[in-house]
Amino acid sequence: MTRTPALLRPAVPADLDALVELHTRARTAYYRAGGLPAADIDTPDGPARRREGWARSIRSATRTVRCALRDDTVVGVVAMGPPLGSGNEARTVGELYQIHVLPGQWGLGIGGQLHTAFVRFLRDAALPTGRVEAWERNDRARAFYARHGWRPDGHRRPGPAGACYVRMRLDPDAL
Template sequence: MNDPVVTRYAMLADLAQIVDLHTRARLAYYQAGGLAADAVQTPTVREDQRTGWTEAIESPHKRVLCATVGHEIVGVAAMGPPLESAPDTSRAGQLYQIHVVPGRWGNGIGGVLHGTFLDYLADAGLSLGLIEVWERNTRALAFYQRYGWRPDGGSRPGPDHSRYLFLRLALTGDHRTVQ
């Protein structure tokens, strides 16, 4: 019998599992994009991940949700207010990241976590979603495109002469319907 994917708020007790999951997912998509493991994961990056996830879990303005199957954390998502101010960000929320255990990609876990972001936008009365995606992470770009995300023309520098692309998701009255 297959256990369903269930989401719950992350706790500090989940931190080691979240950092491990984040590391595994990050290594998989950066290596698929042509980067070597030692260019992606260092002790400094690992410590930065611990610090960032701790701050996000403890923040009253951010949500961190774990996707679980049985007792195993198989995905994580972080969201909250936009990281940078822009003219229309007063009506926006930002999906900082979604990560799924690489061996479980394609099983709907990312979709469940994406749904938690849509719920966050609806709960906050927001009509615009923002995210940055590494241009070489073609799997993630295709995932977000399926959900209606579109490039807004902006980007910032990424590793190895690449870019992080800025995507937007405009919502209609029903938070599950995108324009």
């Protein structure tokens, strides 16, 4: 596989099938690697829920979704926007909702490109802090974020298989 940069562009409704497939394959890989039993990785309505979630994100006026393409194939996606939940952090925090790269494309720099798009989003919006959550058994994602300057902030919430989601923060000015 080559390390040539992927083309990044805004996601459009025509990307929905590719985004659902990409998201399904990526989450299956990281949950399986984290020891989650196959029967617990997805539910029959999972693809439909992911499709609706991606459709909402693409249509949203407050969320940004970018696709990474190689040879006209969606091989990665990043979704970002204001923090989820309540509070007045929207003036200071941008949330990285999801980064997914097609498992066969891991290690080729696509995740780094998508991360750079998130950092650009923070800077363009003059947001001093980035926030993301990663499943604590997703060692690959946590190592990726650590390499890119993210640090745990102490907040955790319950996740599957008794493993928590760990929240991390990024100061883009420190990069």
